[in-house]
Amino acid sequence: MAVETPDSLTSFISSVVLPSTAPNDIRGLVSKIEKKCAPELFSRVRFTIEDFLRELHIALIVVDFQNDFVNGSLSILNGPAQQDPQAVIPPLNKLISLDGFKMVVYTMDWHPPNHISFYDHAKDSDRVLSAQDQKRHLKAFDVVRFESPHTEQVLYPSHCVKNTWGAALHDDVKIVENAFFVEKGTDVLVDSYSGFANNDGLKKSKLESMLRSERINCVITCGLAYDICVMYTARDAAKLGFLTTVIKDCSSGLSDEKIEEANQIFAENNIAVNTESEAELIMTSKKIPLEWISAVISQKLGIK
Ligand SMILES: [Zn+2]
Incomplete structure (x- = not known):
């Protein structure tokens, strides 16, 4: 068996990451591994990544693509960043149509008419x-x-009141066969930004158990709003150990300031931010974000 060296590991990682990855970032990761890893563990890094690549079980989570957020009472377009959710529907539908997702989940803000956020x-x-x-x-x-x-x-203004037009998924968004749906914010006195749990953290939705039952280990997420519900959903996914990517050109955000904060949180949690065309490379060629490699070696080998 050939001895793994920093150079051979660098070229191996280069061959499995998304082509847009900066070579310096790959070298940075390898030098971090070199610093923290005993020589006998060094050769295990490659096998750990190869094992992981053989076992990709990817779910797509489309967050809150509902009428009220698109062109209803809480339209993202009216936010300070003026991002138009309707403009991202074509790439979103391309993403949803990709082959290979083990599950496609649509989360929905689903409030009672007297919800605490109104x-x-x-x-x-x-x-x-x-x-x-x-x-x-x-x-x-x-x-x-x-x-x-x-x-x-x-x-907020009253929005996504359950069983109303505003709470329905936008008509132009593709709904796959065998789709899964997760309702959130259903209790009167507590809000829920994340698809995984209420804001008080006390009540979980069924999302985590649905993903676990299908042995999902990677989550690709996108939707509305990038800086609120997509951010909290992605952050919780990463904290639960799912390797996570946010697709920025299939999402719209409310404010530039909060979008910047969201990007910071993504960077701190090994959450990748990719484009729809990069998601295609993940699904078709198993080219993965460098953040997923960082997360895998952190989870499996304790190299942080
Ligand atoms: Zn809401």
Whole structure:
């Protein structure tokens, strides 16, 4: 058996990552491995990556592509970044149509009509605003503190009320056969940005168990809004150990500032940000993001 060297590992990794990967980033990863890894472990890095490539089980999660976020009461287009969700539907449908996903999941914001995130219900009798916020005239995007339930909340216009037009997935978005659907934000007094759990972290949706039951180990996600529900869903996926990619040209975000923060969180959590055409390379040629390689060697070999 040939001895693995930094050079041979660099050229092996170059052969399996997405072609857009910067050579310097590959060299950076290999030198990190060199620093942290005993020589006898060094040769295991390649086998670990090869093992992983043989066992890719990829799910696509399309986040909240619902009428209210596209051209309804909380249209992303009206946000400060002015990104138009309708413009990303063609690449999104291309992505959804790719062969090879073990599952395609659509998450849906699915609120009761008096949901805690609706500003015109902030003073309802089943919740108590802080004294300071009670005096304010409340409007969309205000951040308030509730004494009961004890939580901070961004307020929005009423949106995605269950079983209404606004909550329906947009008609132009392709729905695959055997699709899975996950409803979130269904409880009156707690919001849910992530597809995996409520914002208080106390109640999980069925998403994780659905993915585990199909032995999913990689998640490709996209949708609305890039800087809120896509970000929280991707972050939770990565924290649960799924290798995660966000497809930026199949997503739209609300504000440039929050999009920048989201990108920071992705970088800190080994979450790749790719394009639809790169997703095609993942699905057709098993070319993977460098972040997935970092995550695999961190999970399997403890090299961080
Ligand atoms: Zn909502």
